[in-house]
Amino acid sequence: MRSIHLTPRFWVAASLVIFTLLVGLLGPLIIHVDPHATIGGLYDKPSGRSIGMWLGTDNAGQSVISNLVNGVRTSLFIGLVAGAISTVIGLVFGLVAGFQGGILDDILMGVTNIGLAIPSIVVVILLADALNGSTSFTLAMVIGITGWPWTARAVRAQATSIRNREHIDVARLSGARWVSILLWDVLPYLLSYVVMAFVLQMSGAILAEAAISMLGLGASGSVSLGIMLYWSLAWGSVRTGAWWAFLPPTLMLTLIAFSLLLLQSSLDEVFNPRLRRGRSRRRLAAVAAGTQAAVPTAAIVEPVLEGDRS
């Protein structure tokens, strides 16, 4: 697969994502402290006394580091579940609407446009409040079923453009069933896009969960980054300068959001050569050095433009 060009940005993003995955997956196994157990007083300072005290204690005397690693695990879990739900719904709606067209398209896109117009944070707040005492799984479901409309619209746009290609006609003529055309002849063209949409959905869901928890609608009895922030704000850890209680979840949320967005934008570069600038710049240098003969004529168009800009 020589055509896949992995940029340095991709490797930075991938290693940050792998780091958060390791914190969420291995962290709770290494930090073997119950996040609900009281191991100290109100906002005890961090100390090396025991593994649970590395980041001190929170407002309830619980170990911050244990809450942190378990919170990362919950947040990742919510992101994966919610991201998968909204990507699947959006993909199915968009594929069917775009490929089928006609009245089905009108109905599905009508629903999608209504879903897009109503702010999803409001629906999440209303649903989370109506569920009254949700678990992290129900919260993930709620976030998942409100996040799909923009994926559906984007997938539909791409599916419509593929509908009229020749290989679809060939598949039809050879008697392939509707579902198999969708899965084998349309879906592969969208896969790169779907992967990127999933990454964005995941990061959106993790942030939505944190915001919902901070508003006081979090999953009761569970440990998540948003719930840690909720308690640390409610008990004034920022005001009293107890940085170990609020800074770790804040930085962890930032790291998760940043690494996922960076991953998405670097995947975009990998899949979409138009956005790749580094290589064309190198080609440009070659042009400038008077080695035009080495550059295929088709490739010159773009570098010329960039040359004028810089």
Place this chain on the structure above:
Amino acid sequence: MDFAKYLGRKAIWYVIALFVALLLNFLLPRLIPGNPVDTIVSQMARGGGASGEQMKAIYAHYMQQFGLDKPMWEQFLVYLGHLAHGNLGTSFSQYPTSVNSLVAQALPWSIAIQLPAILIGWVVGNLIGAVAAYRGGWFDKGAFVGSLFASSMPYYCLAIVLLFVVGVHFGFLPIGGGYSLGLTPNLSPSFFGDAITYWWLPFWSLVIIFVGGQAVGMRSMAIYELGSDYVNYGRGLGLGDGRIVRYIFRNAMLPQITGLALSIGGMIGGALVTELVFSYPGIGTLLFSAISTNDYPLFSSITLLITLAVLAANFCVEIAYGIIDPRIRAAHSGER
């Protein structure tokens, strides 16, 4: 009449969306098992303070106001009737204050931190993005990674960090609330001078994030336009740099203007958690207290208000697009 048809179609969709939003706002809070009025009144009774007589009066008032003894569809009509008169109901937690007056008190604070942040952030962000795309090189690299980081940082995380570093650690600015204790909000210069010190931190926490988001969007739009056919053609004709740049930015601006309109529409609900972090007396803090006190009339009024603003902004954008861009009109009147 192409445009009238387009407008009519859009209007029908938005009326449907509005109806769905109203239905969600009406139905979801009522999905909770048990009668909300029972819960609230028993909570008030447990809290003490109100006598039996008062309790009965409050109970009767709520039952009558929500028409909870009537069937669902009739309740929905009552709800719509109240809304049509601009009556959002009476707050549970701050009885007998009306929801209208609570919201009217909070709304200016939210707008005061959001609107300047959106406008300034939009201008600065677009400038940075455009220059980064055009100049390329180290400026582009630095601006892009910086903007990407700023735009991906959750806005409340930056708020917490700023509050801690600037407000608590260095003590430059006050750390919470909208104005000093003991003052009452009014339009005098002395109150304004006091409130502005509380305003800086929430403002900065929002504007930095917004600049980042706009810069990333503008940069990728401009890069896309730089590689498009009409630019090649213009270069081939030997057009000057200045003119081509003007064409590029006019095209790249279109989605950015949409973004601006939508952010202004989403303003009310855009920074709920920021206000919580700074205990700023806006809509977010009001929503938080409504959630923690189970104040349903207040709670669903705020969610409704956020929805209405977003719907209105979306609708305006669609109309504006219909006027500006003939391709969109054509796409909607039949042929794809």
